[in-house]
Amino acid sequence: MRKIILMVFLLGTIAAAKAQTRMIGENRVRLGFKLDPTFFWLQPQESGVERNASRFGVSFGLMADFLLDESGRYAIASGVQVSTAGSTLKYEAGKGLEDYREVPTEYKLKTTYIEIPFAIKLKTDTDYGTAFWGQFGTYLGFPVRGRADVASLSVNQDKVNVLRNLTPINIGLQVGAGIEYPLGDRLSGLVGLTYRNGFIDATRNGKWNDGKVNMNSFALNLGLFF
Numbered sequence: 001m002r003k004i005i006l007m008v009f010l011l012g013t014i015a016a017a018k019a020q021t022r023m024i025g026e027n028r029v030r031l032g033f034k035l036d037p038t039f040f041w042l043q044p045q046e047s048g049v050e051r052n053a054s055r056f057g058v059s060f061g062l063m064a065d066f067l068l069d070e071s072g073r074y075a076i077a078s079g080v081q082v083s084t085a086g087s088t089l090k091y092e093a094g095k096g097l098e099d100y101r102e103v104p105t106e107y108k109l110k111t112t113y114i115e116i117p118f119a120i121k122l123k124t125d126t127d128y129g130t131a132f133w134g135q136f137g138t139y140l141g142f143p144v145r146g147r148a149d150v151a152s153l154s155v156n157q158d159k160v161n162v163l164r165n166l167t168p169i170n171i172g173l174q175v176g177a178g179i180e181y182p183l184g185d186r187l188s189g190l191v192g193l194t195y196r197n198g199f200i201d202a203t204r205n206g207k208w209n210d211g212k213v214n215m216n217s218f219a220l221n222l223g224l225f226f
Contacts, residue, residue, distance in 0.1 A: 034223035042087035046211030057084035
């Protein structure tokens with residue numbers, strides 16, 4: 001199933017890249033910058049692992065709307081962003097990383113991902129240039145940093161490197177909606193909400209013995225298009 005999802009995503013990315021090249025030549029691309037305060041949480045799917053806390057982080061980076069029509073009501077929304085994610089998980093004895101399995105252990109995970117979103121964006125014009133928008137799509141993420149504060153009755157270690165214990169790719173569903181409003185001749189502001197649900201096991205099961213653990217998030221979108 002993972003291979004099928006990845007193949008569909010790659011084929012879609014190739015098709016989108018060809019379309020984007022044509023759109024750039026026709027000057028139908030909008031660029032902007034975003035800064036999204038975000039709540040992240042890891043969601044265990046099997047017993048023996050509990051989520052004790054979520055993590056507040058940020059996602060920031062470049063936005064790009066590739067317009068599919070002259071009015072700008074339909075677009076492919078993409079870009080690239082950095083997300084500081086994570087969560088706190090408590091594992092029963094026998095689960096978790098091999099060095100800490102003897103007793104119940106808590107892991108406060110702090111991760112950083114490079115992400116490429118890809119969504120179909122629809123926008124409805126209203127009075128005074130203000131527009132409501134909604135988008136539905138997916139994203140591809142790659143962890144570039146992973147640390148964990150590990151605590152139990154016998155161990156208390158900070159900033160343990162767990163990058164190699166994370167799945168090297170993450171794919172999921174993203175759904176968002178919001179409002180865009182003019183700030184000048186070419187400048188416009190964007191505010192919205194986006195929910196993401198990861199499809200891939202974020203922690204390698206062979207390393208953690210924890211079944212499937214999804215990375216989910218809920219973000220407040222703040223951005224500017226130039």
